[in-house]
Amino acid sequence: MERLRMGVLGTSGHYELRVATPLKSSSLVEPYAIASRNKEKAQAFAKKWDFSAVYGSYEELLADPKVDFVYAPLPNHLHLPNIKKAADAGKPILCEKPLGLNAKEAVEAAEYCEKKGVPLMEGFMYRFHPQWRRAKELVKCGEIGTVRTTSGLFSYDLKDGGNIRNIAAAGGGAILDIGCYTVSSARLLMGAEPKRVIGTFIWDPVFKTDILGSAILDFGGGRTSTFSLGTQLYPYQRVTAVGTGGYLSIKVPFNMFGDVP
DSSP: OEEEEEEESSSSSHHIIIIIHHHHHOEEEEEEEOOOSHHHHHHHHHHTTOOEEEESHHHHHHOOTTTTEEEEOGGGHHHHHHHHHHHHHTTOOOESOOSSSSSHHHHHHHHHHHTTOOOOEEOGGGGGGGGHHHHHHHHTTTTOOSEEEEEEEEEOOOTTTOOOOOGGGGGGSHIIIIHHHHHHHHHHHHHHHOSEEEEEEOOOTTTOOOOOOEEEEEEEETTTEEEEESEEEEEEEEEEEEEESSSEEEEOSSSSSTTTO
Protein backbone atom coordinates (compact mmCIF):
# COMPACT_ATOMS: atom_id res chain seq x y z
CA MET A 1 0.00 0.00 0.00
CA GLU A 2 1.30 3.44 -0.93
CA ARG A 3 1.89 5.59 2.14
CA LEU A 4 0.60 9.13 2.55
CA ARG A 5 3.35 11.71 2.02
CA MET A 6 3.52 14.09 4.97
CA GLY A 7 4.85 17.63 4.86
CA VAL A 8 6.07 19.08 8.18
CA LEU A 9 6.08 22.80 8.92
CA GLY A 10 9.04 23.58 11.15
CA THR A 11 11.96 21.62 12.60
CA SER A 12 10.16 20.86 15.82
CA GLY A 13 11.68 19.34 18.93
CA HIS A 14 8.31 17.71 19.58
CA TYR A 15 8.56 15.97 16.21
CA GLU A 16 12.01 14.63 17.08
CA LEU A 17 11.00 13.43 20.55
CA ARG A 18 7.58 11.92 19.89
CA VAL A 19 6.79 11.57 16.18
CA ALA A 20 9.90 10.75 14.17
CA THR A 21 10.71 7.33 15.66
CA PRO A 22 7.15 5.87 15.58
CA LEU A 23 6.82 6.99 11.94
CA LYS A 24 9.70 4.73 10.96
CA SER A 25 7.45 1.70 11.41
CA SER A 26 4.28 3.27 9.99
CA SER A 27 2.61 1.54 7.06
CA LEU A 28 0.35 4.56 6.50
CA VAL A 29 2.55 7.66 6.53
CA GLU A 30 6.01 8.59 5.29
CA PRO A 31 7.94 11.76 6.22
CA TYR A 32 8.27 13.31 2.76
CA ALA A 33 8.91 17.07 3.02
CA ILE A 34 10.30 19.38 5.71
CA ALA A 35 10.21 23.17 5.68
CA SER A 36 11.94 25.77 7.81
CA ARG A 37 12.52 29.49 7.43
CA ASN A 38 16.19 28.50 7.83
CA LYS A 39 16.90 26.15 4.94
CA GLU A 40 20.22 24.93 6.37
CA LYS A 41 18.38 23.87 9.49
CA ALA A 42 15.81 22.08 7.34
CA GLN A 43 18.53 20.28 5.39
CA ALA A 44 20.16 18.99 8.59
CA PHE A 45 16.76 17.90 9.90
CA ALA A 46 15.96 16.13 6.62
CA LYS A 47 19.22 14.22 6.70
CA LYS A 48 18.63 13.12 10.29
CA TRP A 49 15.01 12.03 9.82
CA ASP A 50 14.95 10.86 6.17
CA PHE A 51 12.90 13.56 4.45
CA SER A 52 13.12 13.51 0.65
CA ALA A 53 12.20 17.14 -0.02
CA VAL A 54 13.56 20.22 1.75
CA TYR A 55 12.17 23.75 1.58
CA GLY A 56 13.27 27.14 2.90
CA SER A 57 9.72 28.36 3.46
CA TYR A 58 6.36 26.94 4.47
CA GLU A 59 4.80 28.32 1.29
CA GLU A 60 7.17 26.29 -0.91
CA LEU A 61 6.24 23.09 0.88
CA LEU A 62 2.52 23.82 0.56
CA ALA A 63 2.96 24.31 -3.19
CA ASP A 64 4.45 20.83 -3.63
CA PRO A 65 1.77 18.65 -5.29
CA LYS A 66 3.33 15.49 -3.84
CA VAL A 67 2.51 16.54 -0.26
CA ASP A 68 -0.68 14.66 0.69
CA PHE A 69 -1.20 16.35 4.06
CA VAL A 70 0.50 18.78 6.43
CA TYR A 71 1.60 18.35 10.04
CA ALA A 72 2.06 21.65 11.88
CA PRO A 73 3.99 21.36 15.18
CA LEU A 74 4.53 25.13 15.28
CA PRO A 75 4.46 27.60 18.20
CA ASN A 76 0.87 28.35 19.23
CA HIS A 77 0.69 31.85 17.73
CA LEU A 78 1.58 30.46 14.28
CA HIS A 79 -1.18 27.85 14.17
CA LEU A 80 -4.08 29.86 12.74
CA PRO A 81 -2.20 31.66 9.91
CA ASN A 82 -0.57 28.44 8.73
CA ILE A 83 -3.79 26.43 9.01
CA LYS A 84 -5.30 28.98 6.61
CA LYS A 85 -2.34 28.77 4.23
CA ALA A 86 -2.54 24.97 4.17
CA ALA A 87 -6.30 25.12 3.57
CA ASP A 88 -5.76 27.58 0.71
CA ALA A 89 -3.35 25.05 -0.80
CA GLY A 90 -5.96 22.29 -0.42
CA LYS A 91 -3.84 20.31 2.04
CA PRO A 92 -5.49 18.42 4.95
CA ILE A 93 -3.97 19.58 8.24
CA LEU A 94 -2.96 17.86 11.46
CA CYS A 95 -2.18 20.80 13.76
CA GLU A 96 -0.60 20.46 17.18
CA LYS A 97 -2.74 21.48 20.11
CA PRO A 98 -4.13 24.03 20.73
CA LEU A 99 -5.62 25.07 17.38
CA GLY A 100 -5.37 28.73 18.35
CA LEU A 101 -4.64 31.20 21.11
CA ASN A 102 -8.28 31.34 22.19
CA ALA A 103 -11.76 30.03 21.40
CA LYS A 104 -12.30 32.63 18.67
CA GLU A 105 -9.20 31.47 16.77
CA ALA A 106 -10.14 27.80 17.14
CA VAL A 107 -13.61 28.45 15.70
CA GLU A 108 -12.11 30.56 12.92
CA ALA A 109 -9.69 27.77 11.98
CA ALA A 110 -12.44 25.14 11.91
CA GLU A 111 -14.85 27.30 9.89
CA TYR A 112 -12.14 28.34 7.43
CA CYS A 113 -11.17 24.74 6.68
CA GLU A 114 -14.81 23.69 6.43
CA LYS A 115 -15.42 26.46 3.90
CA LYS A 116 -12.40 25.29 1.89
CA GLY A 117 -13.50 21.65 2.11
CA VAL A 118 -10.22 20.64 3.79
CA PRO A 119 -9.98 18.24 6.79
CA LEU A 120 -8.53 19.73 9.98
CA MET A 121 -7.59 17.82 13.12
CA GLU A 122 -6.13 18.93 16.44
CA GLY A 123 -3.15 16.82 17.51
CA PHE A 124 -4.32 15.38 20.83
CA MET A 125 -2.30 12.18 20.53
CA TYR A 126 -3.33 10.87 23.96
CA ARG A 127 -6.86 10.08 22.73
CA PHE A 128 -5.45 7.32 20.50
CA HIS A 129 -3.37 5.68 23.21
CA PRO A 130 -4.58 2.16 24.15
CA GLN A 131 -5.03 3.11 27.82
CA TRP A 132 -7.36 5.97 26.85
CA ARG A 133 -9.30 3.84 24.39
CA ARG A 134 -9.79 1.36 27.23
CA ALA A 135 -10.79 4.09 29.68
CA LYS A 136 -13.42 5.40 27.28
CA GLU A 137 -14.63 1.85 26.66
CA LEU A 138 -15.06 1.24 30.42
CA VAL A 139 -17.01 4.46 30.84
CA LYS A 140 -19.20 3.82 27.81
CA CYS A 141 -20.18 0.29 28.88
CA GLY A 142 -21.07 1.48 32.38
CA GLU A 143 -18.30 -0.36 34.21
CA ILE A 144 -18.00 2.48 36.74
CA GLY A 145 -21.63 3.54 36.55
CA THR A 146 -22.50 7.11 35.63
CA VAL A 147 -19.43 9.34 35.79
CA ARG A 148 -20.23 12.11 38.27
CA THR A 149 -16.85 13.77 38.63
CA THR A 150 -13.33 13.74 37.22
CA SER A 151 -10.11 15.31 38.40
CA GLY A 152 -6.88 16.03 36.59
CA LEU A 153 -3.43 17.26 37.50
CA PHE A 154 -0.64 18.07 35.07
CA SER A 155 2.60 19.88 35.92
CA TYR A 156 6.25 20.36 35.03
CA ASP A 157 9.06 22.68 36.10
CA LEU A 158 10.39 25.07 33.44
CA LYS A 159 11.92 28.43 34.33
CA ASP A 160 13.86 29.09 31.08
CA GLY A 161 12.71 32.47 29.77
CA GLY A 162 13.89 31.62 26.27
CA ASN A 163 11.63 28.58 26.00
CA ILE A 164 8.57 29.12 23.81
CA ARG A 165 6.33 27.91 26.66
CA ASN A 166 7.37 30.93 28.72
CA ILE A 167 6.87 33.53 25.98
CA ALA A 168 3.45 35.17 26.29
CA ALA A 169 3.39 36.61 22.74
CA ALA A 170 3.93 33.13 21.29
CA GLY A 171 1.01 31.63 23.20
CA GLY A 172 2.99 30.34 26.16
CA GLY A 173 1.62 29.54 29.56
CA ALA A 174 0.14 26.61 31.44
CA ILE A 175 -3.45 26.66 30.16
CA LEU A 176 -2.53 26.55 26.46
CA ASP A 177 0.37 24.13 26.83
CA ILE A 178 -1.01 21.55 29.27
CA GLY A 179 -4.35 22.84 30.52
CA CYS A 180 -5.83 21.96 27.15
CA TYR A 181 -5.16 18.29 28.02
CA THR A 182 -6.97 18.49 31.35
CA VAL A 183 -9.98 20.13 29.66
CA SER A 184 -9.95 17.71 26.71
CA SER A 185 -9.76 14.63 28.92
CA ALA A 186 -12.61 15.86 31.12
CA ARG A 187 -14.80 16.37 28.03
CA LEU A 188 -13.83 12.91 26.75
CA LEU A 189 -14.71 11.10 29.98
CA MET A 190 -17.91 13.09 30.52
CA GLY A 191 -18.98 12.75 26.90
CA ALA A 192 -20.27 16.31 27.06
CA GLU A 193 -19.32 19.99 26.95
CA PRO A 194 -19.13 22.12 30.12
CA LYS A 195 -21.90 24.64 30.63
CA ARG A 196 -19.80 27.00 32.73
CA VAL A 197 -16.25 27.30 34.05
CA ILE A 198 -14.80 28.81 37.22
CA GLY A 199 -11.05 29.24 37.50
CA THR A 200 -8.20 30.95 39.26
CA PHE A 201 -4.72 31.54 37.85
CA ILE A 202 -1.36 32.98 38.89
CA TRP A 203 0.99 34.72 36.44
CA ASP A 204 4.78 34.88 36.45
CA PRO A 205 5.82 38.52 37.08
CA VAL A 206 8.62 38.33 34.50
CA PHE A 207 7.29 36.00 31.78
CA LYS A 208 3.69 37.33 32.02
CA THR A 209 2.44 33.79 31.42
CA ASP A 210 0.12 31.76 33.65
CA ILE A 211 2.17 29.35 35.75
CA LEU A 212 -0.39 27.88 38.15
CA GLY A 213 -4.12 27.39 37.71
CA SER A 214 -7.13 25.49 38.97
CA ALA A 215 -10.63 25.25 37.55
CA ILE A 216 -14.05 23.67 37.98
CA LEU A 217 -16.00 22.62 34.88
CA ASP A 218 -19.75 22.38 35.44
CA PHE A 219 -21.30 19.85 33.03
CA GLY A 220 -24.81 20.29 34.45
CA GLY A 221 -26.95 17.73 36.22
CA GLY A 222 -24.60 17.68 39.19
CA ARG A 223 -21.63 16.50 37.09
CA THR A 224 -18.34 18.33 37.57
CA SER A 225 -14.67 18.14 36.67
CA THR A 226 -11.78 19.79 38.48
CA PHE A 227 -8.19 20.25 37.44
CA SER A 228 -4.95 21.94 38.44
CA LEU A 229 -1.87 22.59 36.36
CA GLY A 230 1.47 24.29 36.73
CA THR A 231 4.67 25.05 34.86
CA GLN A 232 6.84 25.70 37.91
CA LEU A 233 5.96 22.63 39.95
CA TYR A 234 7.42 19.15 40.39
CA PRO A 235 6.51 17.10 37.26
CA TYR A 236 3.33 15.14 37.87
CA GLN A 237 0.27 13.93 35.98
CA ARG A 238 -2.85 11.98 36.85
CA VAL A 239 -6.49 11.73 35.74
CA THR A 240 -9.22 10.09 37.81
CA ALA A 241 -12.91 9.55 37.08
CA VAL A 242 -15.39 8.57 39.79
CA GLY A 243 -18.80 7.17 38.97
CA THR A 244 -21.82 5.79 40.78
CA GLY A 245 -20.43 2.25 40.54
CA GLY A 246 -16.67 2.58 40.68
CA TYR A 247 -13.68 4.64 39.62
CA LEU A 248 -10.74 4.56 37.23
CA SER A 249 -7.40 6.31 37.49
CA ILE A 250 -4.77 6.85 34.80
CA LYS A 251 -1.32 7.25 36.34
CA VAL A 252 0.48 8.60 33.26
CA PRO A 253 -2.33 10.04 31.14
CA PHE A 254 -0.55 12.37 28.73
CA ASN A 255 3.24 12.32 28.33
CA MET A 256 4.56 8.80 28.76
CA PHE A 257 8.05 8.60 30.25
CA GLY A 258 10.78 7.77 27.76
CA ASP A 259 11.92 4.63 29.56
CA VAL A 260 8.41 3.19 30.00
CA PRO A 261 7.02 0.88 27.28
